[in-house]
Amino acid sequence: MRTQKCHGRVIAAVVGCTALVLAVTGTGSAQAAHRTGLDRQVLPADDGWAAHGTGTTGGAAADAAHVYTVTTWEQFKAAVADGGSAPKIIRVKGTIDADGPSCASFAVPGYDFDAYLKTYDPAVWGRTENLDNEPDGSPEGLRRASAAQQDAYIKANIPADTTIVGVGRDAGFKGAGLQIKGVDNVIVRNLSFESPLDCFPQWDPTDTADGNWNSEYDSAVIYGSTHVWMDHDTFTDGDHPDSRLPYYFGRIYEQHDGELDIVKGADYVTASWNVFEDHDKTILIGNSDSASTAAVDRGHLKVTFHHNLFSNLVERAPRVRFGQVDSYNNHFVAGDGYSYSYGIGMESQLVAEHNAFTLPTGVRTGSILKKWKESPLTADDNYVNGVPTDLIAVHNTEVPGEILQSGAGWTPTLRTRVDPAEAVPGLVDHCAGAGRPG
Numbered sequence: 441m442r443t444q445k446c447h448g449r450v451i452a453a454v455v456g457c458t459a460l461v462l463a464v465t466g467t468g469s470a471q472a473a474h475r476t477g478l479d480r481q482v483l484p485a486d487d488g489w490a491a492h493g494t495g496t497t498g499g500a501a502a503d504a505a506h507v508y509t510v511t512t513w514e515q516f517k518a519a520v521a522d523g524g525s526a527p528k529i530i531r532v533k534g535t536i537d538a539d540g541p542s543c544a545s546f547a548v549p550g551y552d553f554d555a556y557l558k559t560y561d562p563a564v565w566g567r568t569e570n571l572d573n574e575p576d577g578s579p580e581g582l583r584r585a586s587a588a589q590q591d592a593y594i595k596a597n598i599p600a601d602t603t604i605v606g607v608g609r610d611a612g613f614k615g616a617g618l619q620i621k622g623v624d625n626v627i628v629r630n631l632s633f634e635s636p637l638d639c640f641p642q643w644d645p646t647d648t649a650d651g652n653w654n655s656e657y658d659s660a661v662i663y664g665s666t667h668v669w670m671d672h673d674t675f676t677d678g679d680h681p682d683s684r685l686p687y688y689f690g691r692i693y694e695q696h697d698g699e700l701d702i703v704k705g706a707d708y709v710t711a712s713w714n715v716f717e718d719h720d721k722t723i724l725i726g727n728s729d730s731a732s733t734a735a736v737d738r739g740h741l742k743v744t745f746h747h748n749l750f751s752n753l754v755e756r757a758p759r760v761r762f763g764q765v766d767s768y769n770n771h772f773v774a775g776d777g778y779s780y781s782y783g784i785g786m787e788s789q790l791v792a793e794h795n796a797f798t799l800p801t802g803v804r805t806g807s808i809l810k811k812w813k814e815s816p817l818t819a820d821d822n823y824v825n826g827v828p829t830d831l832i833a834v835h836n837t838e839v840p841g842e843i844l845q846s847g848a849g850w851t852p853t854l855r856t857r858v859d860p861a862e863a864v865p866g867l868v869d870h871c872a873g874a875g876r877p878g
Contacts, residue, residue: 478630478877479507479529479605483669487856488710488744488766496667496710498603498627499529507531509607513538513616517596527601532611532631538594539615543639546590551582560643562689567645580642587640587656594636594657595619598626606630609875613659614678621663629671632874633659634678635719638695643688652691658698662706664736674715674874675699681718696720698756702743702763703727705736709743715873717751720777726761729786729813737762738787744854745770747864749872750781755810759783765790766852769859771868772808773798780810782817789848790817792831796864797824805829806838816845823861 483496490496499506506528508519519530556579558564560571574580594616598604600623606612612632620626638655645651659675662668677696686693699716701724702709716722726737741763750757752775758765760783772781772795782792797808805824808831809817819831832844859867870876 479531479603481627481629483627483710484856486854487669488712488746488854489708489742489764490667490669490710490744491854492667492708492742494625494667496625496627496669496708497601498625498669499527499601500603501601502527502529502603509533510536512536513540520596520598520602525600528599529603529605531605531607532613533607534610535612535614535632536616537614538596538617539634539637541593543590546586546593546639548582548585548589550577551586552579555579556583556643557688560645562645562651565645567649567651570644570646571642583640583642587638587642590639591656597621598628599623601625603627603629604631606632606874612674612874616659617657618660619663620661620665620668622665624666626665626667627669627671628660628673629669630673630874630877632674632676633699634676635659635680635696635699637680638697641693641695650691651689653688653694655694655697657696658701660700662700662702662709664704664706666707668706668709670700670709670711670714672713672872672874672877674717675719675722676715676717677719682720694720698722698724701725701727702741702758703737704733705740707740707742711743711745711748713747713868713872713876715749715751716753716757717749718753720754722750722753722756723758724756725758725763725765726785726788729761734762734786741765744852746855747859747868747872749773749868751775753778753781755779755781756783757781759785759810759812760788760790761785761813762787763789764848764850766855767792768794768852768855769861769864769868770795771798771865771872772796774800774803778803779807781808783810783812784815784817784844785812786815787813788815788817789850790815790819791848791850791852792817792819793821794858794861794864795822796861796868797822797829798865799825804838805831806835809835809844811835811839811842811844814845816847816849818846818848821861823864826862828861
């Protein structure tokens, strides 16, 4: 029997984190979930925005013919494509490697990275024109064609009414990109995701004064979809952290994009009890300020984050445009290279309450919030290094050039419980992530 200390008292964790959650909340919802097979569980009522309206049930109604157990990327892609529109459950066993083929195997004939570097070296190409108009036979054109081959291999389109669930404590994906696009009712639980490594990043000499390498591929993208529950998953760069990436043209050869992006009018998403760690640009909600994007995103992007661990990230936890985002009972642990946690973007309506932040010496509390556009937010009852802290007031004092306004203009109602902010680190650090479902 393991013991945990929570709320200042020792409890017996006889059923893993379920007992810990029960001790903190005093409710029986976690116990009820524990009695149900993980692959048949549905999102509890009122558990964040994904509970809105019809709720989120994933593939809970799947018959026996549409329950799959997969151990390879080929089996997984076959399973998501099988069965038409019938509800389905896909059980992932072990680590599925979508990163297996080498980058060289995706390269089209004629592609040569050394030639790419010589052609687009800023000393030769300059910094005023991007590469979008380069012809197919150019080094950039051959890079595009090579990237398309990798894209087709590592992405998998997830259908509506689907549950994807890890079996045991070591299930997950390496180098895969789950595409939850234009569908309704998807559950993804108990899985570890090691970020895809883009084999063919694009050089953009016009991105900042110094240029940038821009990459594709997120571990998961929720694109125009509704009612999605991401629960007890772990997202990380794994064996390929940015610290190991080379530099070209004086810029990091960036081969990672996001861990989880929610874009293009997606709606009613709950992300609970996940770990997001060791990454730079982590979560993007709404991907542009443009008028065309605003026409799609305005009134959508309703997302809840609760009981997640955000550890050793640089930025975007999340960065928000347009959406009504409720972020509560999360633990943020800053590490080397930390920039900010919450990005306040175009017409965002962020409510950030009852969270805990652990900052090392030298990281200012005012950096937790980053203002991109004039968008008021609510940020009440947050703790920084164990001390109650008014995040907006401290930000405005420390960053007077980016004054933030208080009051998001709405009050979240879809919450099953709210734990005391001071208890969040112990609770979330022990119970969040893959391999620890209640």
